Amino acid sequence: MSIYKSIVIGTGPAGLTAAIYLARAGLAPLVIEGIQPGGQLTTTTEVENFPGFPEGIQGPELMDQMRKQAERFGAEFRSGWVTGVDFARQPRIITLEGGETLQTETVILSTGASARYLGIPGEQENVGRGVSTCATCDGFFFRGKKLLVVGGGDSAMEEASFLTRFATQVTIVHRRDELRASKIMQDRARSNGKIAWALNRTPVAVETDELGRVKGLRVLNNVSGQEELLEADGLFVAIGHTPNTAFLGGAVEIDSHGYIVVQPGTTKTNVQGVFACGDVQDTRYRQAITAAGSGCMAAMDCEKYLEGSMVHDWSETLN
Structure with missing residues (x-):
């Protein structure tokens, strides 16, 4: 079983930006898409406040362009629903629906937060x-x-x-x-x-x-x-948001509202080699551009971690 340098969970602006930076750094990340590839922007028609598009751009088109950019630099994508993780051991274990497991040295969590709806007809x-x-x-x-x-x-x-x-x-x-x-x-x-x-x-x-x-x-x-x-x-x-963290099962620290806690000024969680970016850790801004910025931070934090970690022959773990 191959061991990835980094796996990104989630494909909104944060996850895709992280994938672009990781791929350009030669880390060949695996990006796991959930049931809504592209995140909340795929349900948005016109996006007029994302820099670089003076005439605006459709949300799904923006996400598609970011995905293609990550693929261009060598990011690998696969569909799947993460049902559990094991961050207590190294390499980290990610379990997909159906029982398949993946192994990785680092993880970037960018699963976003889902807006709560009223659940009424016509909504x-x-x-x-x-x-x-x-x-x-x-x-x-x-x-x-x-x-x-x-x-x-x-x-x-x-x-x-x-x-x-x-x-x-x-x-x-x-x-x-x-x-x-x-x-x-x-x-x-x-x-x-x-x-x-x-x-x-x-x-x-x-x-x-x-x-x-x-x-x-x-x-x-x-x-x-x-x-x-x-x-x-x-x-x-405006009845709140629910961060998509249930699948973590307490593997990283979360606050009372379910958001992942990161060290101030970084994307580092309380688990070494596990990072969080985008709306899953943002209780305040929740914008595409701030999510993308935190995705860049997560990739850079991840790269620094990998550069500073001791060289380890993970094949020994598999035997």
Whole structure:
């Protein structure tokens, strides 16, 4: 069984950037693609804030170009779903669905974080077409429009406040009459004249017009028991993210929200030779460009680690 110098798990902007840097360094990384190769950007239509594309670029096209760039330099790709890891021994062991195991000296974890959705009719069908989970990414497209933000935490308050830069009105929808957001974030939102409130409303379905454009959100008024239509041109779901770390089984340190903990200013986890980049360790920015930057960092950290590690004949481990 061959032993890889490095295996990258995940193919979003972070994982693909790491693969490009590792491949250019002659380390011939293996990149494992999950069930959504390319990550969240593959569900994004127009990307206008990634440097180098003044006219914008489609999310799937950007990911495809990054993948081809990594392949050009010698990165190997294979489809598979990682079901478990063993970082307690060297070489590291990665187990794929079906029981196949891979061995590697280093691992870069770039499995991302999945936005939480409401799970209501009309939502998934309109992601990227009026439904979004990222105000920073998509707010610009709704200049002069009416918008809804669903959520009651700090993220929802922050998204709503940001969207008022573009929208004529932003209505915050929450299923209870009390918010989870911190007082300072609530006060900031309540003092914004462009923000309206629809509390005690439970989302039921995303509604579209005859042309397939989002026209609003059907909600249940929890006080009256009646359904209502909150009219809007777009809907932003801000109910949090779930980092994709369950498969690790505690092999590296994670925080209380499931994000991988890295040493400040690096991509190093608490396990030597295991690095993390992108949204799986980013609780704050969650942007394609910051993910790509951290992918570069992970590759460089990984290369430095391999340069400094003792030469070892791993074939002895296999016998």
